[in-house]
Amino acid sequence: MSISAEDVQRIGELARLHLEDDELECLTSDLNAILRHVDSLQDLGSTKQPEDSSQIGSKLTPVSHEHVEGPDKLHEMPADFAPEWQEGFFIVPAPPGVYPSGDQ
Amino acid sequence: MIGVEIHVRLKSEYKLFCSDRAVFGGEPNTHICPVCIGLPGALPVLNPEVVDLALRTALAFGCTIHFESVWARKSYFYPDLPKGYQITQFEHPLATKGSVTFSGSKGDTSVKIRRVHIEEDAGKLLHDRVPRASAIDLNRAGTALVEIVTDPDLRTAADVRLFLGELKQTLEYVGASNCNMEEGDLRVDANVSVRRFGSPGLGNKTEIKNVNSFSGVERALSLEIARQTATLEAGSVVGRQTLLWDDHREELRKMRSKEESHDYRYFPEPDLSPVRVTQEQVTTVLESLPELPRVRCSRFKKVYELKDYDAEVLTQSAANADYFEELVGIHIDPQVAAKWVIGPLQALMNQRRENAQTVPVRPAQIAALIGLIERGVVSESAAKSVLVILAQEGGSPSDIIEARGLIQERDIGQLTSWVTGVLSKHSEEVARYRGGESKILGYLIGQVMHSSGGAADPRLARDLLIEQLSNE
């Protein structure tokens, strides 16, 4: 499979990555090179399915919930790392098409 | 053809994947932690209480429980979604294939439940806090929700409203959610498509989002059904679209196409193992489920011979129904018990903003009070004020009655003197009574009550008045 510059543009939008024209060109060719490589996976065809092909990672049952009070709880701290903070809220530019009053 | 998706906030004490308390209200951004605000390096950990509540929900609707269900990431960018993805369940939900029966506009109607799954809630985006910008409160982020999806079995806007009422009642009954509409505990999206009667194909469907009240759902659907009908009758085709309901303006507006075209890129959540539920767990939950509202209501009608209206009102909430049955259990006549729970107790609870579980007056106290009324120790109207005092101060009804001098006066001598006194001062009314206006008796009884400072037994007073009035 190969992808076009339009595809790359659309993916950029999905990922909220702005791409300049030269970046777009580079990325399109890079991605195609990688995808050519990745296409070899298709050669695998039907493999013998091992018994347990579910997620890797330890097979845990839900762990008993430890209510950790203490250093991890955030109380006054967001102001320390928030890029914009006013009156207890994180502030961002309004999303497009929003009404001036009331919640979404 | 209408199908609905309902998001219900489960009443777990803690959030779905972290150890923050799931609370409503409170100062913004005070119930947050690295996990629910998506800080780098933080990881979700499942709160088992949520699985239990979700099971209660699914089993209340008769769903098939899947012993293994898988978490998935649903990706999109929005400021109230901290990680840029929501952890939900996609291909392998907790439960599928249930149903709900409700009293619809055409009688008993059944709706199939396609699936019930667990997911986390987003935070809140507010647009009226800061000029020309939006403010984010993440207290709600990470709270546990179940999503309930129905098949498109509903046919009218009114039915949808009735169905939602039944659903809400069931959720409260099994203790899965507080279903507090003001707090946004229940949110509804509806899919509707109108087609010509007899036409084989399925029309395109419109999705209506963002409705926070059942009446809003009904209004929005009525509007949309009318619009689709008009479109079809004009010979056009209904296009697929998503509409947002504006409760303020009571209108539907189209969502911008960019908002609409989401590619959620679902894939299994690598940070969590699948939810595993055992048959034992399912059996335990099933056995602990209370009798569901419809079943309880019919039982009340049958066993206690209650009127339809009374049975429905009593079974509105499990707490009221429990209270009523406890009263009956202490040998109070069901009709009397019903009257007291629906009347004075409910008025008291409304005034004190309490419910049948939290109101401090317990069935035993009301039973005692009713006993005192029946023995004539206190009048019914006085008893109602005793009820209020019981709520404020506690104690036993008989102590209160004695302490406040509310014991009905039944001494004939005393009563006779009050009656005589009233009659002598109200000769005009006496004449009117004798002239045929029997209704004026009520006024005269009131006057006797007034003279006696409320202590007179009104029934005896009435008897004495009638006796004296017919004597002369």
Next chain:
Amino acid sequence: MSLQDEVLSSSEVLDFKGSALRSLDDIKELESGREGLNAFLAVAEPEDMEPCGQGPLEGVMVALKDNICTKRLPTTCGSRMLKGYRSPYEATAVQRLRQAGALIAGKTNLDEFGMGSSTENSAFGPTLNPVDRSLVPGGSSGGSAAAVAAGYVRMALGSDTGGSVRQPAAFCGVVGIKPTYGRISRYGLIAFASSLDQIGTIGATVLEASLLLEVVSGHDTRDSTSAEKPVPRYRDAAVKGIEGMVVGIPTEYFPEQLDPPVRALLDEACERLVAAGAEVRPVSLPHTEFAIPCYYVLATAEASSNLARYDGVRFGARLPAEGLDRMYELTRGNFGAEVKRRIMLGTYVLSSGCYDAYYGTAQRTRASIAHDFTAAFNEVDVLFTPTSPTPAFPLGERVLDPVAMYLSDVFTVTANLAGIPGLSVPIGTVGGLPLGGQLLGPWWGESHIIAAAGALEASYREDT
């Protein structure tokens, strides 16, 4: 003596207390001078070092890769996106280090968000290989490997998603261990690919890398993927010996293209294993050729999702703009080219219409690769392979050719895909450059690979 020989023959190996070869001031001075390697992005002040307990690492200075959250020192992930970011909480692994008495010396350089094999993708400049400063130290944990190889510290934590601890360890001539998936808590490790990431340990010797592993390992209730398995005394495994151990040599990891001197060193290492009492046998891992494409589909898919939170809303850098989407785009322009490439690829393979062909297929391939190992470990105790096809390559040689860069991970990604533990240990030099041999073990088989590595290390040390 070359630096590597010096490290291998160090008699300080068993004396950990106060074993800091350099003080913090020395590190700062060296790094800021002409000899600076740019291994450290931040060096601790004495008050930052803050141990909070006593234990096997008391008084020992440890460096941390800068994608591991610390409260006092910043955590940048080598990215403009997190420049100056101070995490309000610290990683579980760091907590355990401090509880064991360790002193956090500083945060080391890395490829941005762990994405890369050379540390050239850092927004704060590459790290140089202390053995030859014109070469890369490997990546993405290049800073940690260089810091240990240069003698700034004797132990460091890195992270390994596709070889990012083992390959730099090999390039710098030190020891690197990636444990079984779930051995070390990922809470506080800034995620790149959640089902592949593990914190790994880098040490001047097998013993040090093993001790560090022992201290940070163990179940953590804050990481649902961490295992409830007890932690053995890995430090003891280093000197256990390998009498009777069966070592498998997978044919797919010894392709024709390997340079003769590299092959010679690998053969010699095998002979040394036999001399130490092991038996060597050929095995086959037939799905090896699909490992790189499989890895790059799964890792980039997970990465595209894990990096969605870097949006300028709640933390980190923000570039202001009129309108929300514009702010997202400008802010996320802070990502470097390699990160963008991987986010794009990952987004693509998950997108509607592509999921089954790419992600679905890769998941199945992954299961096959894991199964290859399970079958092999029914016949053998450990596997021996090269860590990387070549020793360290020159700065600038591969950074513009992503596919060439990806191919250097060919021997290491399989361990992450299968979740099995892997270790790189020095097995000599090629043209004066260190070469690493890799040992792979079954799930929870850390003790075996440590024992094998320890035997090799001892064998080389006896020569000198």
